[in-house]
Each structure stands twice: as structure tokens, then as C-alpha cells.
Amino acid sequence: MRRLCLFLSLFLALSMSCWADEQTVIYRLNYNWLQKIDVADGKVLAERAVAGSENSTVEVTEHGVIVRQGNESKVYSKSDLTPIDLAVDSEKVIKSPLEDVKDKFTYQERRHWLIAGTETKIDGYNYWFSGTPQQIFTFGKNKISVLTENNLYIFRTFPKGNLVRKVSLRPIFDWTKWNNFLGVLIVAGCVFTCTSLAKKGKNLFIREIFGLSALDEAVGRATEMGKPVLFVPGVGEVDSTQTMAALSILGYVSDCTADYDIPIIVPNCSPIVMSMAQDIAEHAYIKAGRPDTYVEDYICYISGDQFGFASGTCGMMVREKPAAIFYMGTFLAEALILAETGYSTGAIQIAGTASASQLPFFVASCDYTLIGEELYAASAYLSKDPEQIGSLKGQDVAKAIIMILIILGVISVSLHWTWISCLWTVI
Amino acid sequence: MIVQFYVYPLNWLSDLFNDFYNIVLTFSFILGALSLFDVNGKKIVQQSPGWGYNLVLLISLVITLICGLFIAPPGHLPIDEGTAFDWIFKYLFNPLSGATYSLLAFYIASASFRAFRARSPEATVLLITAFLVMLFRVPLGEHLWHCLPFVGQFDISKFIEDWIMGGFNAAGQRAIMFGASVGLISVSLKILLGIERSYLGGD
Numbered sequence: 042m043r044r045l046c047l048f049l050s051l052f053l054a055l056s057m058s059c060w061a062d063e064q065t066v067i068y069r070l071n072y073n074w075l076q077k078i079d080v081a082d083g084k085v086l087a088e089r090a091v092a093g094s095e096n097s098t099v100e101v102t103e104h105g106v107i108v109r110q111g112n113e114s115k116v117y118s119k120s121d122l123t124p125i126d127l128a129v130d131s132e133k134v135i136k137s138p139l140e141d142v143k144d145k146f147t148y149q150e151r152r153h154w155l156i157a158g159t160e161t162k163i164d165g166y167n168y169w170f171s172g173t174p175q176q177i178f179t180f181g182k183n184k185i186s187v188l189t190e191n192n193l194y195i196f197r198t199f200p201k202g203n204l205v206r207k208v209s210l211r212p213i214f215d216w217t218k219w220n221n222f223l224g225v226l227i228v229a230g231c232v233f234t235c236t237s238l239a240k241k242g243k244n245l246f247i248r249e250i251f252g253l254s255a256l257d258e259a260v261g262r263a264t265e266m267g268k269p270v271l272f273v274p275g276v277g278e279v280d281s282t283q284t285m286a287a288l289s290i291l292g293y294v295s296d297c298t299a300d301y302d303i304p305i306i307v308p309n310c311s312p313i314v315m316s317m318a319q320d321i322a323e324h325a326y327i328k329a330g331r332p333d334t335y336v337e338d339y340i341c342y343i344s345g346d347q348f349g350f351a352s353g354t355c356g357m358m359v360r361e362k363p364a365a366i367f368y369m370g371t372f373l374a375e376a377l378i379l380a381e382t383g384y385s386t387g388a389i390q391i392a393g394t395a396s397a398s399q400l401p402f403f404v405a406s407c408d409y410t411l412i413g414e415e416l417y418a419a420s421a422y423l424s425k426d427p428e429q430i431g432s433l434k435g436q437d438v439a440k441a442i443i444m445i446l447i448i449l450g451v452i453s454v455s456l457h458w459t460w461i462s463c464l465w466t467v468i
Numbered sequence: 469m470i471v472q473f474y475v476y477p478l479n480w481l482s483d484l485f486n487d488f489y490n491i492v493l494t495f496s497f498i499l500g501a502l503s504l505f506d507v508n509g510k511k512i513v514q515q516s517p518g519w520g521y522n523l524v525l526l527i528s529l530v531i532t533l534i535c536g537l538f539i540a541p542p543g544h545l546p547i548d549e550g551t552a553f554d555w556i557f558k559y560l561f562n563p564l565s566g567a568t569y570s571l572l573a574f575y576i577a578s579a580s581f582r583a584f585r586a587r588s589p590e591a592t593v594l595l596i597t598a599f600l601v602m603l604f605r606v607p608l609g610e611h612l613w614h615c616l617p618f619v620g621q622f623d624i625s626k627f628i629e630d631w632i633m634g635g636f637n638a639a640g641q642r643a644i645m646f647g648a649s650v651g652l653i654s655v656s657l658k659i660l661l662g663i664e665r666s667y668l669g670g671d
Contacts, residue, residue, distance in 0.1 A: 215474050222474055228653045236663070280489060282652050285659060288667035312500035313493065317667070341507045342500040346561075348568035360518070374572060381575040395648040397641045402576075405583035413644040417651030420666050421658075428663055432654050439650045 068106045070099050075106060077122050087122035091115070220464055227442060232435030239431025247433055252391055252409035253422050256294060256367075259389045263364035264301040269339070270294065271363035273354060273379060274318060275370025275394070276310040276347050282417070283395050287370035288317055289420035290393070294367060295322040299329035307340040308357055310350040315342045351375035355382040368392040368407070369416065372399045380406035393419065504529060532556055597632060604628055 066086065067078045076088040097110040105116045239245055263270045272291055277284040291307065298305040305322055309315035319340045326335035343353035355378065358366065366383040368376070368390070376392075376399040383390050384406050392403035393411030403410045411419065414436065421429030446464070453461040469485060472478040508522035516522075535553040540546040546553050586592040603609035604624045613624045658664035 213475055213477060215476055218474055225470075225653060228650055229657055232654050232657055278493065282655050282659075285667045286655060289664065292666040312496040312498075312503070315503060316496075316499060321667070338507045338510065342503040345497070345500070346565065348565045352568050374569065377575045377579060378568065378571055381579060395644075395651070397644050397648075400644065401583075402579060405579040412647075414647035414651035417648070417655045420655075420664055424666065429658070432658055432663065436650050436654045439654075440647060443646055443650070 068099050068101050070097050070108060075099070075108060075117060075122065077119070089117070089122045091117060220466070228435075228439040231438040231442070232432050235433075235435035235438060236428055236431035239427040239434070242427075245430055245434045247422065247430055250411065250415050250418065250422055252393060252411040252415060253419055255389075255391055255409045256290075256423070257297060259365035259367070259391055260294065260297040260301060260303075262389055263298075264303050266364040267303070268364035269304040269306050269361055270298050271306045271308075271354075271358060271361070271366045271383075271388070272318075273308060273366070273368045273370075274310075274314055275368070275372050276350060276375065277314075277371030278311050279313045279317065281371050283369075283371045284311075284314060286416050286419060287393070288314070288321060290367070290369050290416075290423070291318060292321050292325065293419075293423045295325035296329070299326040299331055299334065302331055302334055304334060304336055304339055306357060306361060306363065308343045308350070308354045309341065310343065310345060310347070312342050315340060347373055347375045348378075351378045354379055358382050358386050358388070362386055363388050366390045368394070368403065369411075369419075370394065372396055372403075377402040377406065383407075501529070501533075597636075600624075601628055601632060 069076050069078065070091070073090050073092070074088050075091045077086045079086050091108055092110075092115065097108050100107045100109065102116075105118045105121075107114050107116050235245065260270060272294055274287040274291060275281075275284060277287075279285070295305050299322075307315075307318045307322065309318060319337060322340055323332075323335055323337070326332050344350045358379075359382065363386070366386075366388045368379060368383075369392070372379075372394050373396070376394070376396075380390060380392065380403055390407040391409045391411070392407040393416040394400060394403065395413045395416055397413070400410065400412060418433050418436070421433045449461070450465060452458075469482060472481040505526065508526050510516075511522045512519050512526070532553070535551070535556060536546055538546060539552045540548065541551070544551060548554065580598070584591075584595045584598055586595050604613055605628060610625055614620045655664065659667075
């Protein structure tokens with residue numbers, strides 16, 4: 042705890058300090074959108090809808106961005122622009138003759154052209170094109186007459202506006218994310234506190250999770266029927282925490298199958314997950330003293346494509362007729378295809394995912410479903426390790442805090458306490 | 469990665485680690501291909517039941533690999549538009565994926581049939597809600613509702629959008645997301661601190 046406090050103090054002290062950040066930005070008017078763009082990488086940093094047209098000019102001053110149209114002008118504060126992170130390197134192939142280039146581009150495409158990093162002065166709409174003949178020219182109003190017929194041209198637009206070089210100071214710590222950081226600290230604090238309580242021997246109550254209690258029952262059924270167990274670790278990669286949780290459950294299931302001396306089949310959508318699954322299962326069978334029952338070919342790569350993977354896995358289900366099927370991890374549209382095929386084979390099915398959109402399908406087709414957090418809780422629940430049980434209790438405490446905050450949020454909004462809304466504002 | 473999310477000067481770390489990850493991921497596909505050759509090759513050699521399908525898979529894999537790596541007109545990459553690889557992707561891979569995806573329509577029907585049986589009070593509520601949402605979110609259902617006497621004046625689509633979808637449904641989904649997010653932080657912490665090691669095959 043002392044070390045944690047020291048680390049936090051150091052972190053906060055560092056966060057207060059500032060650093061110089063040179064950033065070259067451009068403000069441009071793109072139809073009715075005033076946009077702030079980082080010239081270095083072409084990203085649209087921020088934008089907002091304004092009253093303007095193609096004839097408007099943009100001037101950047103210390104006070105803000107002035108948009109002038111005829112005699113009228115309006116000043117927009119730089120901070121009024123809503124930050125976004127969207128930039129697309131776009132090219133468009135157009136076959137000439139070309140009447141009006143602008144009509145060939147959709148509105149969305151025009152908004153997100155990449156700025157060339159070499160451009161220092163940008164004025165007007167510039168279209169760069171390759172093909173025959175190859176040249177760079179400025180696009181005037183609407184017509185382009187230099188293009189020859191029946192040639193393919195690739196167009197890339199450069200934005201209109203004034204180039205501004207500015208040097209600004211900003212703190213090391215991104216204070217716009219303070220509430221996010223506080224939330225993480227609270228959850229981490231709950232987990233740490235409950236873990237240390239559990240380590241000290243405090244008895245913590247954890248409710249029964251039926252889907253996890255049924256794991257033994259499912260493997261037992263497979264043993265009685267003399268059929269294999271099929272474990273699907275989802276279509277996620279190893280960078281997904283759901284896949285990690287699924288692999289933890291695979292460790293427990295393969296321990297059971299090794300103890301009962303039945304094979305386990307694990308079709309994979311990712312080669313890295315496949316390697317990890319092979320290691321986990323092999324370790325379980327060696328630990329149980331039955332390395333001969335472990336068949337490496339049963340833990341194989343099917344396809345990186347979700348529907349290719351679904352087809353291959355469904356084929357396995359129909360051919361091998363497993364007595365128990367587990368779906369754990371990240372699932373997308375293939376969830377129902379897998380679960381319904383498994384249902385048709387008569388296997389007992391247990392699913393677990395945090396993908397909210399696929400949960401209804403699993404609930405409809407499977408015997409037991411681990412909903413959201415239950416998937417993450419599986420490892421702790423199955424291991425019965427006090428340290429891990431403590432972390433589960435920590436999650437429950439964190440959820441109780443969230444519930445209190447939700448009620449507080451409802452009250453504050455109902456009573457128009459706007460000052461408190463900063464707690465929930467995500468920038 | 470956690471620190472870079474909150475600290476400006478370290479933002480570049482995210483891109484760097486993502487690049488590392490992508491490089492490892494790309495090379496891992498060699499592992500996947502080897503696994504496919506190993507598993508399917510054995511079945512072909514042993515002439516296991518259905519070995520012809522394994523042969524088709526390996527031939528398709530090899531042809532796609534050759535087309536994607538080597539076959540291209542001068543001045544073009546093998547993955548450019550109009551190449552053999554592009555043809556395979558457009559006219560073989562996409563229709564096959566589409567066919568598998570379209571199976572969902574039938575599976576949804578069979579799953580709904582089981583899910584919407586009124587066996588308990590909760591299932592009856594689900595059945596009624598599903599009936600309302602399915603029927604009155606389409607123009608025909610809305611038209612039929614407005615033809616009803618007395619209740620027809622009531623805007624059913626607004627009730628479905630605001631109350632069922634925007635209220636009960638959104639609240640339920642958000643509750644799941646809250647729980648999952650807290651679980652995610654907890655698991656990440658356990659993995660970072662080495663409390664959770666079972667995903668590596670340990671105890």
C-alpha cells in the first residue's frame with residue numbers, strides 16, 4: 042500500500058508539470074464545417090458546423106477563428122470545436138470527361154481528405170491527379186478542361202484555409218480524462234482492498250454462478266457418453282480480455298477432460314490463440330499423467346474469417362458429435378450459427394461472452410450462459426483461490442459504487458445540478 | 469499502455485506496441501497455415517472419411533496463396549483490383565461468406581420459436597414484448613395499429629422506440645456493459661500483477 046501511495050504521488054507530481062508541444066495546425070472551412078487539422082499527419086482534430094460557404098474566408102487570430110462572408114464575420118473560439126479523431130487518406134478514381142469534379146465526390150469523402158505534409162501554403166481547392174498526363178494543378182471553380190477523354194485519374198483534394206504555426210504548452214497529464222482516471226482508481230482500489238482482506242483470511246461470500254457450476258456436469262456427461270468435448274474460444278485475438286478469460290476457462294475444462302480421460306477439441310480463429318490453447322491443453326494432460334490422450338490435431342486453426350471459422354466449426358460439430366460444447370470469448374454474427382448447430386447435435390451447451398449483441402442468441406440456444414462479467418469472474422470462481430475471490434468481491438463493491446453514482450446522476454439531472462455533471466462528461 | 473492513455477508525451481507508445489503486435493500477428497499466420505497443412509495433410513495421407521474435402525481445402529489454400537503472392541500484371545501488386553486474387557475474393561470468397569451469413573435468417577427463426585414459448589410469466593412478458601417490437605416496427609404493423617378503434621390514436625412506434633428500445637432494452641444492455649467493464653478492469657489488473665496466470669496453462 043505504501044508503494045502504491047508513493048507511485049500515485051509521483052504520478053500526480055509529474056502530471057502537474059508542463060511540456061512544450063509544437064503542433065502545426067490548419068483551420069479550414071469545408072463547406073459548412075470549420076475544421077482544425079494537424080498538418081503533420083492530416084488528422085481532423087476538431088470541427089463544428091458554422092454558417093459559411095465556399096466564398097467565406099478563414100482567419101486565425103489570438104482570440105479565435107474568424108469566418109468572413111462578404112461584410113459579415115463571426116468569431117469562433119478555438120475550444121468551441123468538437124474534438125474528433127478521423128482522417129482518411131482518400132483517393133478517387135474517376136474516368137474523364139469530367140463535368141464537375143465536386144459532384145463526383147460524396148460529401149463525406151470531401152470532408153476527410155488527407156493533407157499533404159509537404160504543403161506549406163494551402164489556398165483554394167487543389168486536386169492532385171495521377172494518370173496521363175500527370176501534373177498538379179489548382180482547381181478553379183467547377184470545370185476541369187485539361188483532362189483527356191477515356192483516361193483514369195486519381196484525385197486527392199487538399200483543403201482550403203490558412204496555415205497557422207503555433208507553439209502551445211500543455212500538461213503532461215491529459216486532464217480531460219480525469220474522471221476516467223478516477224473511475225479506474227476507484228475500481229482498482231476496491232479490487233486491491235478486497236484482495237488484501239481475502240489474503241488476511243476474511244471469509245467473503247460469492248454468489249453461485251450456475252453456468253460455471255455446470256462445467257463439471259457437462260464434462261461428466263461427455264465422459265459417460267464416451268464423446269469428446271468441444272471448446273470454442275471465440276473469434277477474438279489475444280489482445281481481447283474476453284479471449285484471455287476464455288483461455289482461463291479452457292485451462293479448467295482441459296484439466297477436467299484430462300482427469301476423465303476424454304479428448305478435447307478446440308477449433309481456432311487465430312493462430313496465436315491456437316498456440317496458447319495447445320500449450321494449455323498439453324499442460325493439463327501431462328499434469329493428469331495422460332499425455333497419450335492429448336491429440337494436438339484436435340486443437341487446430343480453422344480460418345481467420347468469421348464465417349469460414351463458423352463453417353469449419355459447424356462441420357466439426359456434425360462429424361464429431363461432441364457431448365458438451367463450450368462457447369467462451371468474443372463472438373460476432375457467427376454466434377447463432379454455432380449455437381444452433383450445436384443444439385441440433387443434442388450437446389449440452391454452455392456459452393459465455395461480454396458481447397451484449399450476441400448474448401440473446403446464446404440465451405436462446407444454450408443450456409447455460411455466462412453474461413458479461415460472469416465470463417471474467419470464471420477464473421476466480423473456478424480456482425477458489427482466496428486472492429482471486431477477493432478480486433471478485435472487489436468488482437461487486439465497484440458495481441455498488443457505480444449504482445450509487447447512477448442514482449446520484451439521476452437526482453442531479455432532475456434537480457438541474459449542472460456542476461455535478463462534469464463527473465460523467467466524457468471528452 | 470495504460471499510462472500512455474493519460475499522458476500526452478507517451479501517446480506514441482500505443483502506435484509502437486500496436487505495430488509490434490501487428491508484426492507478430494502477421495507472422496503467426498504462418499503457424500496457422502502450417503497447422504492447416506499438418507491436420508489436413510494427415511487426413512489425406514491416411515485417407516480418413518471425407519478426405520476429399522481436406523484435399524479441396526489444401527488446393528484452394530495453395531492457389532489463393534500463389535495468386536496473392538505472385539500473380540499480377542506488370543506494374544500492379546497481386547492484391548490489386550482486377551488480379552486473380554481479387555477475382556477469387558470477389559467471386560468465390562464473398563459469395564461463400566454471404567451464403568453462410570444468410571443462414572442466420574433461418575437460425576434466428578428456429579431460435580425465436582424456442583425462446584418465445586410462454587412457459588413462465590417471464591417468458592410470456594418476453595413473448596409479448598417481442599410481438600410488439602417485431603410487428604409494430606414495420607410500416608404494415610403501424611398501419612394495422614392505426615386502423616384499430618380507440619387505441620389507434622396512440623402512437624405505438626413512439627412507445628416502442630422510447631420505452632421498450634430506449635428504456636428497458638438500453639437499460640439492460642448498459643447494465644451488462646457496466647458489469648463487463650468492471651470485470652474487464654479487474655481481470656486486466658490481475659493479469660498485470662500476475663495473480664491470474666491460468667491463461668498461460670498454469671494453475
